[in-house]
Amino acid sequence: MDKTYQPQDIETSWYKTWEDSGYFKPSGEGEPYCIMIPPPNVTGNLHMGHGFQESIMDALIRYHRMQGNNTLWQVGTDHAGIATQMVVERQLDAQGISKHDLGREKFIEKIWEWKEESGGNITQQLRRLGASPDWSRERFTMDDGFYKAVQEAFIQLYEEDLIYRGKRLVNWDPKLHTAVSDLEVLSEEEDGFMWHFRYPLTDGSGHLVVATTRPETMLGDSAVAVHPEDERYKDLIGKTITLPLVGREIPIIADDYVDKDFGTGCVKITPAHDFNDYEMGQRHDLPIINIFNDDAQINNDSPDAYRGMDRFDARKQIVTDLDELGLLEKIEPHKLKVPRGDRTGVVIEPYMTDQWYVKTQPLADEAIKAVENGDIKFVPKQYENMYFSWMRDIQDWCISRQLWWGHRIPAWYDEQGKIYVGRSEAEVRSKYDIPSPIKLRQDDDVLDTWFSSGLWTFGTLGWPEETEELNTFHPTNVLVTGFDIIFFWVARMIMMTLHFKKEVPFDTVYVHGLVRDSHGQKMSKSKGNVLDPIDLIDGIDLESLVTKRTAGMMQPHLRKKIEKQTRKEFPEGLASYGTDALRYTYYSLASTGRDIKFDVGRIEGFRNFCNKIWNASRYVLMNCEIQDDEGNRIEAHDCGQDNSEDYELSVTDRWIVSKLQEVEKAVADGIDAYRFDLASQALYDFIWNEYCSWYLELSKPILTSDTSTPAQKKGTRRTLIRVLETTLRLAHPLMPYITEEIWQRVKDLAGVDGSANSIMLASMPVCDESKIDQQSIQDVEWLKQVIEGVRNIRGEMNISPAKKIPLFFANGSDEDQRRLQSNEQYLMTLASLDKITWLNANDSAPMSATSLIGDMEILVPMAGLIDKNAEITRLNKEIDKINNEMARVDGKLNNPKFVDKAPAEVVQKERDKLTDMSAALAKLKDQEKKISEL
């Protein structure tokens, strides 16, 4: 083995082996366990959020696979309608071609080409993470089978009257020329203005002042509304206004939606271009006057002067014109929420169109019940509230999109506009008996991407066919996803699955936070703080990182800023940390419900952890086999794996095995509770602090000493290798590569069945309580305390670690003496001693620096080693510490209320503490006095 851990040397080849060997496929045996991957955008790239999410899923999958479950991780990608279409449109744009130049068919071909070209990218990146989904079952939301599922779902819902076509106001994206759902609109507060206009009364008796943030919509006004009890305007209700610039006569109406105290108390009503106005229009039977075309330019039904004008130009012109007419009363700065498309960023326009809708209420009712009655659980639980509040106030879902890339809606129209829904034109014709002379035209629209994603859990398993996989793996066990798509996806999946499958899509939803940068900022291209998981795995030099972060950046000042910031933060670029370190970092940060701040310092720490495991394994191997200069095995030592009983386990062997049981439990508990931070912490602590820092050091005196017997050496080897092998299996779900690499070299020494080819198919270690030996734990605890006591004196007194020193034990019990006798060898080595002396009650001790282990004192003679004043200082520090603590405990015990009311055992504990401390204090003070008198 190499002296240092080099992740790049081991990762890709192991992945290939696993995949080629078919290890990712369900075993076909055991309890089924299934996770559906949230399908990433097929032409997208892996970002930190994916990295986190997939690492969590892979840990769960590997863990369950090793537990013997029939484990399926279903993988696939999403066609991501709008996003993908936009990318290809932009590419064509760069060549000066518009999609209309190509026509629908050719354009879709182009997208398929782009899908073929870049589609493998994200799945390759997923492989780099060590993800172990069943690639042989990979799906795409627009593959033939999925198309069929989508079609079937649409037709069924239509036939059940749960899908309908309707004309109403939708969120219109004038850049994309499509409707979008409420969820795809983001409203941010922006600076704007409030314009106050005078609207003259038709009878010439004066005017009303209306306030608006959108002057251009006045062309479509069909009323002015006031509050029915507003004294100022009561008499005007029923009169009319002559709309300036347009000349239309519109009524003044009363509606208690109007807030008397806001603006002027008069509201212009534009039913065709505002959701609230639309409602009011319905209530008062007002005409709906559309003033825009699909581009949000003023249409030809509007006054000549404004036709063809962009909405924002028209706004300016209308304000100017009204001003010239003396009708502009004032303009005030005003903050308002501006709705923008989440993809395009342009202002979304409420717009009258024909669209397809899903009637959501009946579906939502069932979906709410499923969470209420616990069939589906959210982790963390608080997200259930978010889910409920949205579901209980759900609106019908607009599912049609005026795009070309997606599942085309399976509906046909005859020349009268009558709708026929079916699987194909032929089916529709025969079903509704439509003769060929009658022309049918298929609906041009495609379905919202989330409509198809909603079918993901069962569509990928073969629905609408009743497949074996569907029976085996559905409902799935857990969905791992970000909170940002609970509404988009999780809620819809629950509704659709309950409706079509009559069962839940998954038992548990594990919701994680957003991955942010180390300062808590969202990672974004424009901020230039994006980290690419692949760069963290492979490393990247500074220049490449700068180039990458500033690529495609239009504004030069942003470019400069990002470059400066990047050079400052990563002056050396990024080192190659490897997949295992990256994954471990994710796990360590995966506590509940929080966003994740990703700090490169953390990943470096875990790369070091990998190195620690690597080197500990080297040590174990060096002691379990005879090696050549390169560290290759020439011959294996007998590590006690045959069934002979000629080995002897020491107290430290029994201790580390006990500790191993504890960490096995901690890891299992952590993973079972989706607390990967706790699982990874427990494992880290065990490997680094217990196994490496203590156990490996404790094994050295046995293995190197001439006085230890062959049986003792064999027992130690056996424990070294077995604990290592078990720990590797325990760690494998979290760090697949390094564990496999090392496991292959240790498995036979640890007595693993020779037919086991890969650690990923080995069994997950399970805590065996009967192997926990309390006596050994206490003994080693004692031993550690003695060693730490000596080291503390050494450290504080600046005694060179190379200097061997004598040690005396005073005031010890029989138990102490027993422990000393059985651990002398360890003590001599680990504390670097040259002599140990046990003092009986009457023996006199040399003047020494002292440390207390319970009642027992350990003494390091001062002669020639220790400065008197330094020791006094050290003792006083100890004395102060104990004094403070004693004062606290004393106060407690002198409080009669505490003594009366607290449980007896708590009181007793405090009493014991006090007794121990006063004994210790007396000894330290005595010691301090003696030394001072020297």
Place this chain on the structure above:
RNA sequence: AGGACUAUAGCUCAGUUGGUUAGAGCGCUACCUUGACAUGGUAGAGGUCCCCAGUUCGAAUCUGGGUAGUCCUACCA
């Protein structure tokens, strides 16, 4: 406007049902190339657990009220 979440060491975070001398990693200080590992070892410093009040014998933990931040939902033209 309603709701959720967060506040613990310089930084990033743990802290189970109230009882610990409040922990970890990184960073920091001193010493050390000893044979698995300097991607290392040993020792150490560092905390008014956001503030105020309450419940309790006892509060980082429970309750109420603040303050600050993050986010979600709905919005007034």
